[in-house]
Amino acid sequence: AQTVTQSQPEMSVQEAETVTLSCTYDTSESNYYLFWYKQPPSRQMILVIRQEAYKQQNATENRFSVNFQKAAKSFSLKISDSQLGDTAMYFCAFMKLPGSGGGADGLTFGKGTHLIIQP
Amino acid sequence: DVKVTQSSRYLVKRTGEKVFLECVQDMDHENMFWYRQDPGLGLRLIYFSYDVKMKEKGDIPEGYSVSREKKERFSLILESASTNQTSMYLCASRPFRDRGWETQYFGPGTRLLVL
Numbered sequence: 001a002q003t004v005t006q007s008q009p010e011m012s013v014q015e016a017e018t019v020t021l022s023c024t025y026d027t028s029e030s031n032y033y034l035f036w037y038k039q040p041p042s043r044q045m046i047l048v049i050r051q052e053a054y055k056q057q058n059a060t061e062n063r064f065s066v067n068f069q070k071a072a073k074s075f076s077l078k079i080s081d082s083q084l085g086d087t088a089m090y091f092c093a094f095m096k097l098p099g100s101g102g103g104a105d106g107l108t109f110g111k112g113t114h115l116i117i118q119p
Numbered sequence: 120d121v122k123v124t125q126s127s128r129y130l131v132k133r134t135g136e137k138v139f140l141e142c143v144q145d146m147d148h149e150n151m152f153w154y155r156q157d158p159g160l161g162l163r164l165i166y167f168s169y170d171v172k173m174k175e176k177g178d179i180p181e182g183y184s185v186s187r188e189k190k191e192r193f194s195l196i197l198e199s200a201s202t203n204q205t206s207m208y209l210c211a212s213r214p215f216r217d218r219g220w221e222t223q224y225f226g227p228g229t230r231l232l233v234l
Contacts, residue, residue, distance in 0.1 A: 009159075033221050045209065045225035052221075091161060095221065106152050106164035106177055107211075107223060 002027045002094045006110035013082055014118050020067075021077045021113050023092030029053075033095045034068065034075045035107065040088040048090070051075065079115075087117045122146070123226035125210055131232045138197040140229050142210030149215035151193035152223065153177075153185065156207040165208075168193055169215070200233045207231075 003026045013019045025034070036048040051059045051068050058066050063083075067076045079086055093107040126141035142151065152167040154177075164177030166185040174185050182204060186194040193212075197204055207230050211223040 004161075035222075037225075044227050045211075047222055050221065093162075105150070105169075105175075106154070106167050107162070109154075109161040109163070111159055111161040 002029070002032075002096065002108045004092050004094050004108050004110040006090075006092050006113050008113045009111070010114040010116070012116040012118060015082060015084060017082055018078065018080050019082055019115065021079075021090055021092075021115065023075045023077070023110055025073050025075065025092070025094050025108075027073070027094065027096070029096045031097055033097075034066075035093040035095065036064070036066070036075075036077045037091045037093060037109075038086075038088045039091065039112075040085075045091075049077065082117050084117050084119060087115060089114050123210055123212055123224050125208075125226040125229050127229050128227060129230050129232075131234065132197075132200050133234050134201060136197075136200050136233075138200045138231070138233075140195040140197075140208050140210075140231070142193045142195070142212075142226055143191050144193075144210075144212040144224070145191065146212065146214070146224075147190065148212040148224075149190070150213045151187065152211040152213075153183075153193065153195045154209045154211065155179070156209055156228070162209060165195065200231075202233050205231060205233045 032053045034051045039045045049061045063080045089112045092110040123144045153165040154162040156162045168174045168187040184196045209228045210226040213223045
């Protein structure tokens with residue numbers, strides 16, 4: 001079974017600062033996907049960024065980028081030029097390839113980090 | 120845009136009641152999922168469905184069942200609601216092995232309170 005650990009329950013930064021959210025995971029799979037999802041207050045969960053484990057290049061989406069260290073099983077999210085709208089719960093999630101066996105094909109989530117952007 | 124809807128945003132039920140949570144997606148996705156979200160625990164998978172009439176248990180299926188009679192609809196059933204099932208329930212869907220298959224799309228959630 002996979003586990004995902006987010007060690008920062010809550011973080012607070014000033015607007016325009018850069019913030020890094022940490023995530024580590026444990027798995028015996030060699031090929032898998034990693035995700036960061038954002039859940040704004042009382043709003044829908046949305047995908048921020050995803051990373052395929054077989055790709056060495058770190059994924060980037062505008063102000064959001066990841067630092068993927070496969071050997072260390074680490075997958076941190078960096079938010080540059082943070083904005084008030086970035087205030088949300090952020091969840092790191094793991095997914096093995098569908099049909100690879102060993103049980104359900106859903107996402108395994110960390111417990112989340114509550115990120116607060118201060119004006 | 121993918122749209123996943125859930126029948127209720129808020130629901131209050133009494134202990135012992137049978138509860139149905141409905142989820143509908145409009146993108147012809149094969150796979151659908153039910154998660155529950157609790158503070159400090161993140162999201163945990165209850166059940167998922169590969170396709171119509173197919174289902175598989177997730178990490179915490181006890182006390183729940185599911186139904187998938189049509190491709191677009193996935194129902195979560197609490198046969199006899201208990202107070203420890205008070206939670207936020209999130210539905211998700213994804214295509215199967217099409218472009219973007221690895222991404223799940225979430226509904227807005229149903230906050231269930233069992234008294």
